[in-house]
Amino acid sequence: MRVGLTGGIASGKSTVSSILRELGAVVIDADQIAREVVAKGTPGLAAVVEAFGAEMLTPDGELDRPRMGALVFGDEAARRRLEGIVHPLVFERYAELEAAAPADGIVVHDIPLLVESGRAAEFDAVIVVDAPVETQVERMVRDRGWTEDEAHARIAAQATREQRRVVATYLIENTGTLEDLRRAVVEVFEDLTA
Incomplete structure (x- = not known):
């Protein structure tokens, strides 16, 4: 189910x-997956940097979540642009995790x-x-x-x-x-x- x-x-x-x-x-957590798909070194993070600039990175190369959050929660177009990058990656990962779950679970x-x-x-x-x-x-x-x-x-x-x-x-x-x-x-x- x-x-x-x-x-x-x-x-x-x-x-x-x-x-x-x-x-x-079996719980599949969208927030956890959303963090995974934009982790350091992922194609997702590269796409975010391409769309929003390197200023969205912390000094150690991670996504600066507070900075990104401040931007996208005050700007509808920016939020939709970010969702356009992250959501397809999240859905792909969801499908993988769901396929691995027990059929009767x-x-x-x-x-x-x-x-x-x-x-x-x-x-x-x-x-x-x-x-x-x-x-x-x-x-x-x-x-x-x-x-x-x-x-x-x-x-x-x-x-x-x-x-x-x-x-x-x-x-x-x-x-x-x-x-x-x-x-x-x-x-x-x-x-x-x-």
């Missing part, structure tokens, strides 16, 4: 992903921008992790050291809560404790495996 997992920034999607992995799902595709990429219909089920905007902002300021303006800019660059909720087969509200979240994830996983 192919399951899409998504949620807004700082919604708790990564925690849900970890719990699903603990429960036995639950394969969870952890995709932050699932709704934005228009891919929800590709999955047998979609899990959406949701939290109110105020909660997301509070978490980004507290946990990532961002300003409220930076947090709101990241949220504005993503699909709205309503757009994500509309594609949800399963909606997990992450406004309680970690134990509450774990209980909700276990319920969803048990339903998926039933």
Whole structure:
């Protein structure tokens, strides 16, 4: 079974992903793959440098993620240009990992921008992790050291809560404790495996 997992920034999607992995799902993480495909020495990083310039590199030749993030989350055209480079490489890697998963397993595709990429219909089920905007902002300021303006800019660059909720087969509200979240994830996983 192919399951899409998504949620807004700082919604708790990564925690849900970890719990699903603990429960036995094969988790394919888009963010991890997105980092892999632009790692030092890859054709992906070379394409990013060609498109955006060598100033997007750290002194040791890695992608300067904070600098790139500051650029693309404030400039729609730049973000689309970056996605045009990274997304095809990510999809290729996804296909490889999915082909290697057990045929009878639950394969969870952890995709932050699932709704934005228009891919929800590709999955047998979609899990959406949701939290109110105020909660997301509070978490980004507290946990990532961002300003409220930076947090709101990241949220504005993503699909709205309503757009994500509309594609949800399963909606997990992450406004309680970690134990509450774990209980909700276990319920969803048990339903998926039933």
